[in-house]
Amino acid sequence: MPSDLKKLIADTQNEFRNHPATAQVSFRSSSALQDGFRSVASLRDHRVIIDEPASLGGTDRGPNPVELILAALGSCQEITYRAFATALGIPLDSVSVELRGDLDLRGFFAVDPLVRAGYQRIRGTVKLRARGATAEQLDQLRNVVNAHCPVLDILANPVPVAIDVAIEA
């Protein structure tokens, strides 16, 4: 599997170099609010249930949206570590991520217009086990991962978001 993955990455890089149009992709989400604050999101064939804890008015049948943001960042870091470790031939036994996002709820609750609604900051730790890798290799790996992790870029830098509103009869 690692060698298959290495070949897949190299082949994909060649394909995108030669045909940049094939690198243009879109992902989609379709979600609908159910009772209370519970939402069901469909992502291709996958479903995710989102809710708020009781303290925030929900029924706690799933993680809330800002928790999903952290799960997206953690898993994206992990996938990007494994992809580039494989591509660069750096040994990597395991990777896990602990994250914490700090939020001032006065933003969401419209109590203070100077307080942002989203995370003030996100902090955390990537834990790597990589027997046989040198410190230099792991440094190189960290730098390339942080330069190419899609969700890290999405959070750390602005993404233009345009959402229309359609009123249904």
Added chain:
Amino acid sequence: MPSDLKKLIADTQNEFRNHPATAQVSFRSSSALQDGFRSVASLRDHRVIIDEPASLGGTDRGPNPVELILAALGSCQEITYRAFATALGIPLDSVSVELRGDLDLRGFFAVDPLVRAGYQRIRGTVKLRARGATAEQLDQLRNVVNAHCPVLDILANPVPVAIDVAIEA
């Protein structure tokens, strides 16, 4: 339930006005890569499985991280619509969201350093059914939602992210 929620929101706003320290909260995610690109994230008592589709080297046992970003935004918009419709006394029968994120995979695959790794843009539509609400009320609702939706703020504006790396023996 709507009137309970209205009271919960008003009580929470009063509490945060009088005691801003109680509005400071943290959310956490703990995730670990399993086989291939599959990760399991724990968010309090909730688990989310993340994977990549086969075309990106995974086994497609869950949505991928950038799809989770869209699910977080869609559900956060929905929850924020319901919360502020309730707080403002604006009728809202249903809310659903369709989103699309455009990505140039040359960024993630390190093919072109000028291409960002994350979404180039996110576009979509919020569908509201709100019998009995006036156009002015729905305009007011849209404005307050977009000013206070945490995930919209997280995506549209930069979030400081600091991730340490710990090497395990």
